[in-house]
Amino acid sequence: MKNVTIKDIAKACGVGVSTVSRAINNQPDINPETKNQILKVIRESNYVPNNSARNLKRTESNAIAVLMKGMSNPLFHQMVDIFQREIQGKNYSFILQRVDYSEDEIEIAHQLIKEKKLKGIIFLGGYFSHSEDSLKEISVPFVLSTIVPNKRISPDIYSSVSVDDVTEAFKMVQHLLQYGYENIAIITAAKNEHSIGELRLQGYKKALKQNHIPVNEKLICYTEAGEDPYTMKNGYDMTKKLLESGEKFSAIFAIADMIAVGACKALAEAGLNIPEDVAVAGFDGLDMSYYYTPSITTIKQPVTEMAKETIRIIFNQIENEPCHEHKVFEAKLIVRESTRKKTGEAN
16 A cells, blocks of 8 residues: 655645654644644545654654643643652653644544554543544543543543532632622633533532522523633733623622633722722632732642642553543632622611
8 A cells, every 4th residue: 555645645635745754743833624624624535744753763662642622721730740750750751732722632633643653642621522432542541631522422442530620610619609799790712611610500509509599591602612711911901891891799709710710800990999898709729819918718629639640540551451531620719809798788
C-alpha cells in the first residue's frame, strides 16, 4: 500500500501543504473547522508525519499526554503542575497539549496517539458531548479529570475524577438563600452546552425550586456561543449586560472564580458595594478569590487530591489490568467577605 504523504492530505482537504503543517503542529493561525477536518482526514488515512516518525522510537515507550481545555483557568494550571511532577517521577514522558475552546479534543487525542505512541491520556477540563462510540475508539487508557460526560454514556468505558457539580452549586445557592438573598443571578456557560456550566446551572435551579422560588430566566446569564465562559472578561461583560437589563437582583453566583472577579469589577464600576448592594459568589477556590478585595465566597475544589487520584487511576490502567474507576470528591464552601447575612429585612 502506498504511504500517505502530506501532499496527499493537502489534496484531499483542498488546502495547501503549509496549512496541513500548521494543523499538525497545533499552530493558532488556522481556522478551527479547517484544522478539525485536516485532523480527521489524517486519522482516517493513518498518516504519520515524518518528524514524528523520526522520534517514534524515543517516544513510544512511556509517554502520557494531558489535553487541557480551558487555558485561562488557573485551577487547571495547578493540576498540570502536579501531573507533570508525578508523571516524570515515574520515569514517563510528560506531554502537555493545550486545546482551544472550539477544538475537538478527541480528534487531537487520536493524532497524538498516532504521532507519539502514547501510553495514556488525561483529558482535563472542557466538556464532553462526544458519543459513546467516539470514546470507544480511543485506543489507550484515559481519564476524564474535572469532566463528567452526559448520562447516556456507559460508565464502563471510561474513568473519571470530579466533584459533583450539581450538588456543590446547590450548596452555594443554598448558602445565598440562607443569608437572605432571593433574586440570585447566575453567570454560566453557553445555552444548551453540555458542560460543567450546565451542571452548575442545574444545581442553581434545584436550590431555588427546593426553596419554592420561581426560576427567573432573565437572571440566567448565558455566555455567547463559542466564547470561553471561564474568564474575568466574560464575568465583566455578562455583569454589565445584566445591569443594563434593569432586572432586579441581589446576588450573583458565578460558575467560576475567574468569572466572579470580572463580575466584581463591573459592579464596582457601576457604583455598587459588595456585599451591601450585591453579593457575589464563585466556584473553584482559586487563590485569587482570597486575595481579591473583597475576598470572594467560593466552593473550593480539592485540587491536589483530584490531581493525584487522576494519576493513580491512569497508571493503574496502564500498568495493571484495565479497570474503570469513578472518583467523586466533596468540595468545601468557604464563606468570605463578598457575602453577608442580611439583617432587618422583615422590618
